[in-house]
Every structure is written in structure tokens, then in C-alpha cells.
Amino acid sequence: MGTIGGEELVDWDKRQGIGNGTEEKILVFVRLRPLSEKEIVRNEAADWECINATTILYRNSLKERSGLPPAYTFDRVFRGDCSTREVYLEGIKDVALSTVTGINSTIFAYGQTSSGKTYTMNGITQYTVADIYSYTQKHEERAFVLKFSAIEIYNEVVRDLLSTDNTPLRLLEDAERETVIEKLNEETLRDWSHLKELLSICEAKRQIGETSLNETSSRSHQILRLTIESSARESLGKDKSTNLAATVNFVDLAGSERASQALSAGQRLKEGCHINRSLLTLGTVIRKLSKGRHGHVNYRDSKLTRILQPALGGNARTAIICTLSPTRSHDEQSRNTLLFASCAKEVTTNAQVNVVLSDKALVKHLQKEVARLESELRTPGPACDHIALLRKKDMQIEKLEKEVRVLTKQRELAQSRVEDLLQVVGNDKTLWEMDTITCRPEWKEEKTYKDECSVTSMSCGTDCATNLNRIRSYNGDIRSDGTSDVLLSEDGEYHSSSDGPSDPSQGRAELLVGTVKDSDDIFKEVRCIEMDQYGHDKTYESFGLSNNKNEEIMSMLLESGNREAADQEPLSALPSVVENGSSDGTLEQKFEKVQRTISSLDSSYPDELSPRASFINMPSSGTLKLTRSQRKLMSGLSHSEMADKSESTPPSGLEKSFPGRPEGFQTKHLELLTFIYGAHGVRLSRNDSQFSSGRSSIEEVKAQNITHGEENIPTLGSFLAGLQDMAELQYENQFHDQVQEIELKSRENVKDPMHDSLGAPSDWPLKFERLQRSIIELWNTCIVPLVHRTYFFLLFKGDSIDSIYMEVEHRRLSFLKETFSMGNLTAQDGHTLTLALSNSTKALRREREMLRRLMYKRYTRHERCRIYQKWGIKTNSKQRRLQLVHRLWSDTKDMDHIRKSAAVVAKLIGFSEQGQGLKEMFGLTYIPPGTSPRSFSWKKSMKSLL
Numbered sequence: 018m019g020t021i022g023g024e025e026l027v028d029w030d031k032r033q034g035i036g037n038g039t040e041e042k043i044l045v046f047v048r049l050r051p052l053s054e055k056e057i058v059r060n061e062a063a064d065w066e067c068i069n070a071t072t073i074l075y076r077n078s079l080k081e082r083s084g085l086p087p088a089y090t091f092d093r094v095f096r097g098d099c100s101t102r103e104v105y106l107e108g109i110k111d112v113a114l115s116t117v118t119g120i121n122s123t124i125f126a127y128g129q130t131s132s133g134k135t136y137t138m139n140g141i142t143q144y145t146v147a148d149i150y151s152y153t154q155k156h157e158e159r160a161f162v163l164k165f166s167a168i169e170i171y172n173e174v175v176r177d178l179l180s181t182d183n184t185p186l187r188l189l190e191d192a193e194r195e196t197v198i199e200k201l202n203e204e205t206l207r208d209w210s211h212l213k214e215l216l217s218i219c220e221a222k223r224q225i226g227e228t229s230l231n232e233t234s235s236r237s238h239q240i241l242r243l244t245i246e247s248s249a250r251e252s253l254g255k256d257k258s259t260n261l262a263a264t265v266n267f268v269d270l271a272g273s274e275r276a277s278q279a280l281s282a283g284q285r286l287k288e289g290c291h292i293n294r295s296l297l298t299l300g301t302v303i304r305k306l307s308k309g310r311h312g313h314v315n316y317r318d319s320k321l322t323r324i325l326q327p328a329l330g331g332n333a334r335t336a337i338i339c340t341l342s343p344t345r346s347h348d349e350q351s352r353n354t355l356l357f358a359s360c361a362k363e364v365t366t367n368a369q370v371n372v373v374l375s376d377k378a379l380v381k382h383l384q385k386e387v388a389r390l391e392s393e394l395r396t397p398g399p400a401c402d403h404i405a406l407l408r409k410k411d412m413q414i415e416k417l418e419k420e421v422r423v424l425t426k427q428r429e430l431a432q433s434r435v436e437d438l439l440q441v442v443g444n445d446k447t448l449w450e451m452d453t454i455t456c457r458p459e460w461k462e463e464k465t466y467k468d469e470c471s472v473t474s475m476s477c478g479t480d481c482a483t484n485l486n487r488i489r490s491y492n493g494d495i496r497s498d499g500t501s502d503v504l505l506s507e508d509g510e511y512h513s514s515s516d517g518p519s520d521p522s523q524g525r526a527e528l529l530v531g532t533v534k535d536s537d538d539i540f541k542e543v544r545c546i547e548m549d550q551y552g553h554d555k556t557y558e559s560f561g562l563s564n565n566k567n568e569e570i571m572s573m574l575l576e577s578g579n580r581e582a583a584d585q586e587p588l589s590a591l592p593s594v595v596e597n598g599s600s601d602g603t604l605e606q607k608f609e610k611v612q613r614t615i616s617s618l619d620s621s622y623p624d625e626l627s628p629r630a631s632f633i634n635m636p637s638s639g640t641l642k643l644t645r646s647q648r649k650l651m652s653g654l655s656h657s658e659m660a661d662k663s664e665s666t667p668p669s670g671l672e673k674s675f676p677g678r679p680e681g682f683q684t685k686h687l688e689l690l691t692f693i694y695g696a697h698g699v700r701l702s703r704n705d706s707q708f709s710s711g712r713s714s715i716e717e718v719k720a721q722n723i724t725h726g727e728e729n730i731p732t733l734g735s736f737l738a739g740l741q742d743m744a745e746l747q748y749e750n751q752f753h754d755q756v757q758e759i760e761l762k763s764r765e766n767v768k769d770p771m772h773d774s775l776g777a778p779s780d781w782p783l784k785f786e787r788l789q790r791s792i793i794e795l796w797n798t799c800i801v802p803l804v805h806r807t808y809f810f811l812l813f814k815g816d817s818i819d820s821i822y823m824e825v826e827h828r829r830l831s832f833l834k835e836t837f838s839m840g841n842l843t844a845q846d847g848h849t850l851t852l853a854l855s856n857s858t859k860a861l862r863r864e865r866e867m868l869r870r871l872m873y874k875r876y877t878r879h880e881r882c883r884i885y886q887k888w889g890i891k892t893n894s895k896q897r898r899l900q901l902v903h904r905l906w907s908d909t910k911d912m913d914h915i916r917k918s919a920a921v922v923a924k925l926i927g928f929s930e931q932g933q934g935l936k937e938m939f940g941l942t943y944i945p946p947g948t949s950p951r952s953f954s955w956k957k958s959m960k961s962l963l
């Protein structure tokens with residue numbers, strides 16, 4: 018047993034097991050510094066008192082510190098009159114000397130500036146080194162290698178204090194410096210005697226530092242490290258396998274006060290931040306460790322914690338001495354120190370004896386390991402494990418394959434649904450095209466009267482027929498007995514000019530031998546065509562054709578039965594026609610007559626001006642109220658033809674209540690409307706725009722305004738042309754019903770039609786306002802494109818003639834809204850409805866995106882800023898442009914908002930540049946041709962639409 022300064026040295030060999038792999042809490046001691054002379058002179062009060070060996074108490078009767086604990090308990094507290102030796106012996110020694118047994122240890126001093134950290138650590142270091150020296154002297158059977166290092170962390174930069182480049186060394190006298198350099202040049206300090214020498218040099222450096230670099234040193238963290246490697250001396254025959262290596266760290270931390278208190282700016286602030294960074298991280302690490310080792314501990318956040326990582330919650334025994342200044346002026350800092358100490362005492366470490374194997378021992382150990390692995394390989398585990406594993410895998414594979422099969426089926430189903438939908442869309446398109454083609458003269462040229470065993474679409478070939486049949490079956494119900502219409506022969510096969518009987522008479526003969534219902538169907542087809550013609554008799558007129566052709570057809574129908582029957586509902590009326598004595602021969606004659614009529618009509622049409630084409634290209638306006646004669650004809654139509662026509666015509670009450678109306682009808686109509694409004698914006702133009710005078714100039718404008726460049730904005734030209742088409746169709750569909758009445762009235766009194774249509778002129782402004790508001794609401798409800806809204810809003814500002822377009826727009830939108838809100842759709846229709854709504858929504862989104870892009874093109878940066886401000890959008894907010902376009906047309910109640918929205922959209926799409934002149938150019942002061950009673954009657958009929 019050796020002694021150090023009269024104290025008995027513990028036999029550390031007996032402590033080999035202590036701390037080896039067992040968890041241990043960090044030891045926390047508090048040392049209270051006595052009042053310094055200066056403090057005594059200043060008569061500073063001391064508020065802290067150690068009331069026993071483990072508790073420190075705050076005594077200040079003057080200060081009420083609610084919520085703060087008055088007493089703190091630690092492993093040991095030392096009063097101001099306790100010596101450093103006492104601190105060492107009663108607290109630190111046990112931890113510090115663990116190093117000689119191969120256990121790492123670390124001693125911290127934590128506290129505010131001038132609380133006694135350095136004072137304490139100097140003593141602790143010396144006592145520890147002295148004890149270690151005594152220990153090595155006592156244990157001659159082991160050889161010790163001591164490595165000593167000293168580092169400083171200042172502003173997060175690590176410096177080696179023993180390096181020859183260091184300032185403190187340069188401050189040494191020349192002779193001293195040479196000695197130090199000589200010692201440090203040795204690779205390893207293998208001799209214990211070096212340690213004492215180095216310690217004294219360090220002490221000298223410290224003293225020099227204190228005089229020259231005092232401030233810096235007190236604001237840096239200093240770590241003295243002593244590594245001890247020990248191995249048994251072979252000559253003494255001891256265990257040669259156990260080599261130990263451990264390190265003891267003496268850490269003198271910088272003052273723990275906050276940067277804000279001592280350092281305020283510039284270099285000082287930076288310094289404070291760095292010091293605090295290490296200290297704060299130390300605090301964070303301690304706090305985290307004190308709550309258990311869950312999750313990530315951020316050792317790497319500072320140099321200090323990185324270096325001391327093993328000592329903090331790792332492989333080391335750790336003791337912290339928290340130094341306190343007793344004065345009242347340092348109360349707050351003392352509290353902080355005690356708080357840190359309280360956390361620290363909850364941290365546990367898990368120290369291990371660091372055994373370093375000798376080469377021989379290492380080889381022996383590895384050989385043993387190899388032998389163990391070899392024996393494991395020779396006796397593999399039970400084979401059944403592998404089989405079970407394989408079976409399990411097979412089952413998993415099988416299960417996955419099943420899933421794949423199910424998913425494949427689902428995918429195929431989905432694909433076929435998509436194809437069906439596409440086909441429906443494609444067929445519709447084909448049908449339209451077909452219908453257009455049917456009426457083209459060149460098609461007719463290929464055919465003779467005799468060739469045509471059917472009345473209408475035969476010339477289109479099988480595809481057309483298929484389409485028709487599809488639509489017929491789609492719409493349902495012409496006949497329930499399986500016989501088809503005139504396009505089908507009795508045996509149900511289709512005969513056309515292309516694949517049908519080469520002998521035209523054969524086809525006709527089939528018709529002649531057909532059933533009575535076949536005859537009926539002939540008339541249905543005739544009526545179908547007639548309907549188209551009827552809807553466009555105005556067109557005929559403009560080309561010098563006679564309306565008498567309609568009358569001809571009607572008269573044929575009426576001749577074939579009694580007039581009464583023809584006036585009634587079709588399905589009852591037409592069979593009775595035949596039953597009432599019409600012979601097949603009579604029917605044939607009538608049929609031929611009809612054929613001739615139709616042929617002459619068709620061949621008279623200019624290429625682009627087919628009545629069907631008019632229907633097809635007419636997007637969604639049309640008849641709300643069918644005229645009596647139209648009803649007669651429509652009632653004779655096949656449902657397919659009705660659907661065909663109605664796809665461009667919002668249904669009136671009559672249509673909706675039509676008993677044979679198929680389920681899909683409404684939905685298809687809706688799709689079309691939504692498609693027109695939603696998916697494609699203003700797609701209202703038609704090709705047969707040779708309608709009124711000035712059309713050629715319109716066409717020119719249309720051609721000039723095809724698009725606005727890459728943004729694909731619907732042009733004002735196409736918009737206006739579409740509107741005019743709507744109005745014209747409206748006119749056509751409305752007037753006929755009242756021709757008789759109008760003619761009578763016109764003889765009596767030719768008034769200003771507007772007056773009749775809209776009431777007294779003075780009423781119009783009010784009515785306009787009401788209509789306008791309603792349309793704005795409907796635009797919103799029906800997800801109408803913003804460009805359409807803008808064009809419309811800016812063009813129709815209340816001129817008396819605007820009423821026509823306002824009415825038409827209102828009615829179209831009302832129909833859309835009504836359809837959207839229909840609750841009795843079947844599941845399939847519901848799907849279609851959802852699809853239509855979804856298309857409109859997508860189209861609106863695309864349009865907004867287009868407008869957003871145009872913001873950069875149409876507005877300068879300055880203008881954009883102004884607009885953002887005007888619209889209450891922060892000029893630095895994210896996605897400002899998108900915010901703006903989303904606000905456009907959003908508040909349907911606020912007319913000011915609407916006007917602002919229209920102005921912005923107009924600017925973006927360049928409407929302002931085009932001006933309103935186009936409105937006149939397109940003849941949107943539309944007055945139906947001829948100052949005729951028709952105009953009058955049509956306008957009058959508009960009343961009924963409201």
C-alpha cells in the first residue's frame with residue numbers, strides 16, 4: 018500500500034469489478050466558494066449554505082422566489098471552507114483512479130466565471146496524478162505507459178496546448194521551451210517521470226496564460242487527458258493476456274453564464290455563442306441522457322460533446338463538480354448551475370474495463386472462434402426447417418399470383434369500360450359525321466333513286482347503319498317484336514348499297530313485303546328527315562327552296578291515314594294509318610314520292626349547308642317548347658332520331674315527360690352540354706355560317722381569330738359566331754309554331770318586336786339586371802369557363818337587342834343546372850354525370866392555369882404588384898398568380914367583383930385589344946331576317962321561355 022500525502026491509497030486491484038458493465042449514475046458534487054476578500058469588502062451577502070453533507074440551501078428572507086426550490090441535494094456538497102483535497106478524497110478520487118483498472122473516467126468542473134472551477138481542477142489534477150503515480154510505483158508487476166495531452170476548445174476550434182506552436186509555449190523562457198520541446202518530440206511518454214515534468218510545464222503555461230491570456234482562457238474549455246496503458250510484466254510470470262488502457266479527462270469548462278450577460282457584440286458575441294454552443298449542447302445532451310437513452314443524442318452538435326461523448330452516458334465513470342459563488346449578485350447563475358447539476362445526476366453511464374488483448378491472446382481468441390464456426394457448419398440445423406420455409410414461401414407466391422390474377426381481371430374490366438366509353442364518344446362523333454355526309458350532294462350522286470331501298474342513311478354504308486342501330490337500341494324501344502326499321506330487312510339483316518342486294522328492286526321489294534309495322538317505320542324515317550328539314554326551312558328559303566316540301570310530306574302522311582290520327586301521338590297514330598285501309602301499294606307510292614322529295618331536297622343543299630349539319634354543329638341551344646307540328650313530326654320519329662336531334666336541344670317539359678324517353682337520353686345531352694361549356698369552353702361556332710349577310714366578313718374574322726397563340730383561348734370570333742348560331746336556331750325553332758298566329762297579328766299590328774318580347778322598353782333595364790345576375794350565378798353553378806363568362810359579360814351590357822342572347826344563355830344554363838341537380842339518375846347515369854362534372858372542373862382548372870401563365874405576358878411586374886394589392890394578395894406570398902386566378906369570378910353576388918374579374922380576364926386574353934367592334938361585325942344586333950311577322954312572333958315567343 019502506498020500513501021499520497023499521508024492518505025492511504027486504496028488497493029485498486031480489488032476494485033477491478035466495480036463499474037465493469039454496470040450502470041452507474043454520474044456523481045455530482047457542489048462546491049461553494051468562500052467569499053473573496055473583495056466581496057467581503059463590498060459586504061456582499063452570501064445566500065447559499067450547505068446544511069449537511071449532501072444538501073445546499075438557499076437562505077434569503079428578503080427575496081421571495083416562488084416556484085424555485087430552496088434546497089438541492091447531491092452526492093456531496095462542500096462548504097466554502099472545505100479544501101480541494103477534501104473534495105478530491107471524498108468525491109473525486111474514487112472515480113479518477115478507476116483509470117488504473119482500465120475504466121475511463123472524466124472529471125468536470127462546471128460553474129460560472131470566478132466560481133472556482135480552475136482552482137478546484139488544478140488541485141484535483143495534481144492529486145489524481147500523484148495517486149496514479151503512487152499506484153504505478155506500487156504495482157511493479159505491471160508495466161505502465163502514460164500519455165499526457167492537453168487541449169483547449171475556443172470558439173469551437175480545438176487547439177493542442179502542448180504543441181510547440183502554441184502561444185503559451187512561446188511565452189516560456191528559451192531554456193524552458195527547449196526542455197519542453199525535447200520532451201514533446203519523444204513519440205511516446207513512456208516514463209512516468211515525464212509526466213510530473215509535463216505537469217509542471219503545464220502549470221507554468223497556465224500561470225503564464227493567466228497573466229497574459231487570462232480572459233481567453235476563462236472563456237475556453239480546457240481538457241487535460243491522461244491515458245494509462247498497462248500490461249503485465251512477463252518476467253514476473255503474471256497473466257500476460259490482460260492489457261488495459263483507459264483515460265482520465267480533467268475538464269475545466271468555460272464560465273456557464275449566458276452570452277447576453279457578458280458579451281454583447283462583435284467578436285465577444287461570437288465567442289459567447291461558441292462557448293455557449295458547447296455548453297448548451299452539453300446541457301442538452303445531459304438533459305436528454307437524464308431522461309433515459311431513448312432516441313438520438315446530439316453529441317455531434319459541438320466539439321466539446323463530441324470529444325467527451327464516451328464520458329457522457331458512455332463507457333466512463335463521470336464526476337461533475339459544480340462550483341458556486343455564494344454571493345447574492347450571482348444568485349441567478351447559481352440557480353442555473355444547480356439546475357444543470359440536478360439534471361446531470363440523473364444521467365447514467367455504463368463503464369467497461371477496457372481490455373486490450375495481446376497479439377498472442379488475440380490469435381488464440383480468433384482460433385477458438387474459427388473452431389466454433391467450423392463445428393456449426395458441420396452440424397447444420399434440422400432440414401425440416403428449410404422445407405417448412407420453402408412451403409411457406411410457396412404459399413406466399415401462390416397467394417400473390419392469385420392477387421395478380423384478380424387485379425388483372427379488374428384491369429381488363431376497367432379497360433373494357435374505358436373502351437366502351439370511348440366507343441360511345443367515337444360513335445357519336447361518327448354518327449354526326451355520318452349524318453353530315455348523308456346530306457352531301459356527292460354522296461347522293463353515287464346513288465339513284467332505285468338504289469335506295471332505304472330512305473335515309475343507306476348511303477353511309479354499314480357503319481352508319483350500325484351506328485343508327487346502336488343508337489336505336491341505345492334509346493330503346495321502337496319495336497318490341499324484333500323487327501327493325503327500314504334499314505333492316507325482314508330477316509333482320511341490313512342491306513345497303515354496298516353490301517346489300519345488288520338489285521335495287523330487291524331491296525325495295527323487301528320493304529314492300531314487310532309487315533305493316535315496316536310501313537310504319539318507313540314513315541318514321543321520312544318524318545325523321547322531315548323534322549330536320551322542318552327545323553331548317555328558313556335555310557331552304559334562303560336558297561330559294563319552297564317550304565311546300567314540308568307540306569308535301571305532311572300531306573302524304575295525312576293522306577295515308579286520317580288527319581285526326583296524324584295529329585295525335587305517333588305510336589298510336591301511325592299504325593292506325595295502315596289499319597285504316599292503306600294498302601302496301603299505296604304505301605309504296607307514297608314512299609316513292611317521299612323519296613323523290615327528299616332526294617330533291619338533299620341535292621339542293623349546298624355542300625356545307627345540310628340541315629343535319631346544322632343540328633350537329635349546333636351545340637346546345639334549341640327548342641324548349643316544341644311546336645304542335647313539330648310534335649307531330651317528332652312523335653313519329655324513332656327515338657334514336659329524337660335523341661340525335663335532342664342532343665342539340667335542351668328538353669322541354671314535353672320532352673322530359675315523353676314516355677318513351679330512354680334513360681341515357683338526358684345524360685347524353687348533359688354530356689354534350691358539359692362538354693361544350695366545360696371541357697372546351699366556347700365552342701359554339703358552326704360551319705354553315707353563310708346565314709346572314711355579312712357572314713363572309715365574319716368568316717374572315719373567325720379565320721383571323723382562330724386562337725390566341727399557344728394558350729388556345731377561345732376566340733372572340735368563334736364565341737360570337739356561336740352566339741349568333743344559337744340565336745338563329747332559337748329563332749328557327751320558335752317561330753314555326755306561331756306562324757299562323759303571327760300572320761294574323763301582323764296584319765293587324767306590326768309592332769316593335771322588342772316591345773312585345775320584353776314588355777315595355779322601360780322594363781328592360783330591370784329585367785336585364787335580373788337576368789344578368791341569374792346568369793352569373795348559373796355560370797358558377799354550371800362551371801362555365803371564365804373566358805366565356807368574360808366575353809358574355811362584357812359584350813352584353815343591357816342594349817335592348819341583347820335580350821335575345823341573354824335569354825338563350827339563361828335557358829341553356831338553366832337546363833344544365835337542372836340536369837346537374839337531377840336526383841333520379843340511375844347508377845350508370847350518375848357515373849356519366851360525375852364524368853361530365855369532372856370534365857368541366859378539369860377544364861376550368863386548365864383554364865385557370867392558362868390564365869395564370871398569361872399573367873406574365875400581359876402584365877408588367879409593376880402592374881402585377883398593383884393587381885395583387887388590389888385583390889388583397891400579399892405581393893411576396895407564394896403562388897400569387899394562382900391565388901389571383903382562383904379569386905376571379907368567385908363571388909357571384911358582388912357585381913364590383915364580377916366587373917373586376919371580367920376586366921382582368923379580358924386583359925389576359927387580349928379582349929380589350931380586339932374591342933367590341935366585333936360584336937357588330939358579327940351581327941350580334943341580330944334581328945331575324947325580314948321585318949317580318951316571324952321576327953315579331955319569335956320575339957314574342959321568347960316571353961314563354963322566361
Ligand SMILES: Nc1ncnc2c1ncn2[C@@H]1O[C@H](COP(=O)(O)OP(=O)(O)OP(=O)(O)O)[C@@H](O)[C@H]1O
Pocket residue numbers: 049050051053097128129130131132133134135136137234235236270271272340
Ligand atoms: N474554494 C476556494 N477557496 C478559496 N479561493 C477560491 C476558491 N475557489 C475559487 N477561489 C478563488 O476565486 C477566484 C476565481 O476562481 P477561478 O479562477 O478558479 O474561477 P473560475 O470558475 O475558474 O473562473 P473562470 O471561469 O473565469 O476560469 C480565484 O482567485 C480563486 O483563487
